[in-house]
Amino acid sequence: MKVTGAALPFLPLCQRLLPSRLAGLSVALLKATALEIAILAGHLLLYPSGITQERRAAARPAPDGAAQLPTEAKPPVVLLHGFIDNRSVFVLLRRSLAQHGRNRVESLNYSPLTCDIRVAAELLGRHIEQICERTGSDRVDVVGHSLGGLIARYYVQRLGGDTRVRTLVTLGTPHSGTRVVPLANAHPIVRQMRPGSPVIEELSRPAPGCRTHFVSFWSDLDHIMDPLETACIDHPDLKAQNVRVTGIGHLALPVHPTVAAGIRQVLDTARPGEPTADHAGGLTVA
Numbered sequence: 001m002k003v004t005g006a007a008l009p010f011l012p013l014c015q016r017l018l019p020s021r022l023a024g025l026s027v028a029l030l031k032a033t034a035l036e037i038a039i040l041a042g043h044l045l046l047y048p049s050g051i052t053q054e055r056r057a058a059a060r061p062a063p064d065g066a067a068q069l070p071t072e073a074k075p076p077v078v079l080l081h082g083f084i085d086n087r088s089v090f091v092l093l094r095r096s097l098a099q100h101g102r103n104r105v106e107s108l109n110y111s112p113l114t115c116d117i118r119v120a121a122e123l124l125g126r127h128i129e130q131i132c133e134r135t136g137s138d139r140v141d142v143v144g145h146s147l148g149g150l151i152a153r154y155y156v157q158r159l160g161g162d163t164r165v166r167t168l169v170t171l172g173t174p175h176s177g178t179r180v181v182p183l184a185n186a187h188p189i190v191r192q193m194r195p196g197s198p199v200i201e202e203l204s205r206p207a208p209g210c211r212t213h214f215v216s217f218w219s220d221l222d223h224i225m226d227p228l229e230t231a232c233i234d235h236p237d238l239k240a241q242n243v244r245v246t247g248i249g250h251l252a253l254p255v256h257p258t259v260a261a262g263i264r265q266v267l268d269t270a271r272p273g274e275p276t277a278d279h280a281g282g283l284t285v286a
Helices: 019-050 087-099 117-135 147-158 182-186 188-192 198-203 257-269
Strands: 077-080 105-108 140-145 165-171 213-219 239-246
Touching (some): 019 087, 077 087, 077 117, 077 147, 087 105, 087 140, 087 257, 105 117, 117 140, 117 147, 188 198, 213 257
Parallel strands (some): 077 105, 077 140, 140 165
């Protein structure tokens, strides 16, 4: 797993590659595109199962042989989907978390008609308060895909959510805004995800003393992030790690087992307030 600092210089993808690697890039891009199409097809089949809010069941013991950590080291995990999506996108991730001792995992659906990131962030805050009251936990971990990560970040930074969120993991989230698909500007929440929007400007403001630990997974083949570096967190007041994933696209980030393993590692080892360490290597998907 490679952790990159906020000051990491980015160049256009084609300028970062030697000519001899362009053929390899084409093959990787074809593989990633094929995987995206397969994931999209599977997700369309699962989508109806995630339209309604999930039923909240009592915590169950972990399966035999699952990795175990002390209960107090494992706060509840809240999963937040992206734009025009629902909780079904997290079927594989939550199964992976459960198999490794995370039994308190909940997904929140927000309406596809939601037109304001701020409103969705308030809904997330109420949901997290209910989880803390129901479980007796003081804090939670949050994993947000795409727009879900931006909603969670707004809650943490602008609505005092850092008192409740221990670790926020974002997957392909446009932290600085994305310019992809200009025609989608007809939707107000898409306009809020554009560079320079009032919401993006609010997230760039000072956030002194923010207690949440941020980890952003970003992919070098994410077609939704324009520019690519927008999926990285660059804020002087935030304790943030940016983890580069190689070989997959936007839809694969909440689905791929390699990313799931990276998320588990982050949630099991993150200790907000401690210095961020650099790790050698990166998440490379075969």
